[in-house]
């Protein structure tokens with residue numbers, strides 16, 4: 001292969017520029033206009049979310065959650081350690097102490113059985129990450145929340161668009177179960193608009209305030225619906241909403257969601273089928289999908305048998321012009337937070353930090369390149 005095969009390439013449907021042109025021609029390019037509303041309505045209808053508000057990132061949506069939950073110094077928030085910084089950062093900014101949970105032995109997502117031991121009187125929220133778009137066991141998590149007076153559950157569903165939790169023949173979209181949820185439309189995610197995200201509100205108690213926090217602490221949204229005579233400053237908030245240019249781009253992507261998902265799933269399945277036996281021979285494991293979860297093909301990862309093997313594998317692929325990457329360094333060991341961490345070792349989180357590697361997976365990855373990557377892996381000793 002002469003040209004480098006990138007780790008990611010954001011997919012463009014072709015309609016983005018058309019809708020942006022339309023937004024510009026209409027003259028309404030600040031936020032909360034036609035395209036924002038199309039996206040809101042589409043997501044609400046398709047996934048049964050009570051209320052959706054587009055944001056400029058998933059990080060922003062998580063910050064909105066911290067404001068909605070009135071997180072204050074002294075409060076504790078339970079967060080997995082093996083995740084992106086923003087999952088914890090949004091709450092740390094409000095002064096919360098983070099109680100980190102380990103990953104599952106069989107999956108990088110948080111260990112649902114280790115949440116309850118971290119709960120105390122100061123616990124204000126449990127933040128769940130559906131790692132790789134694979135559902136955490138929401139029934140177990142909601143049961144812990146319910147047992148201790150309905151602790152707020154936030155689903156960080158950044159990677160989990162169009163993925164589901166299934167139990168007893170019921171299939172429930174991720175992001176519709178927790179009190180609040182957040183999605184990312186960053187260019188590395190399945191559906192993207194460069195930088196973007198959304199907040200999902202499932203609990204009635206947060207709906208009115210979410211609109212106010214979204215629009216700089218004003219009741220502007222109520223005013224435009226004719227519910228109040230004038231609008232003004234009524235609460236805290238920030239400018240969390242994206243412009244119509246971003247929303248128009250995102251609309252083009254949402255219209256194509258089924259095509260995007262089916263292409264990604266095809267690539268994912270090809271990797272899986274081709275590498276299952278190969279992995280067994282080398283002590284390399286493939287992603288595990290629990291019976292209650294669906295796969296949205298956000299990510300294809302391999303779990304090496306050691307840090308040494310992973311380093312060798314990444315180097316081998318790179319020498320042959322394929323970019324494979326690892327990511328998260330456990331947050332409890334991060335430069336910023338490790339000095340505040342006084343809990344037990346988190347061995348599974350450390351395992352994924354050291355041994356997980358992600359393979360290229362994107363819409364335009366050609367059959368030829370996919371076969372080339374699989375062929376290369378099969379020759380890896």
Ligand SMILES: *Cc1c(COP(=O)(O)O)cnc(C)c1O
Nearest residue numbers: 057058059084086158184186197
């Ligand atoms: C990508 C990601 C985020 C951050 O999303 P942004 O839209 O870039 O802010 C947060 N949490 C998880 C789990 C992610 O994968």
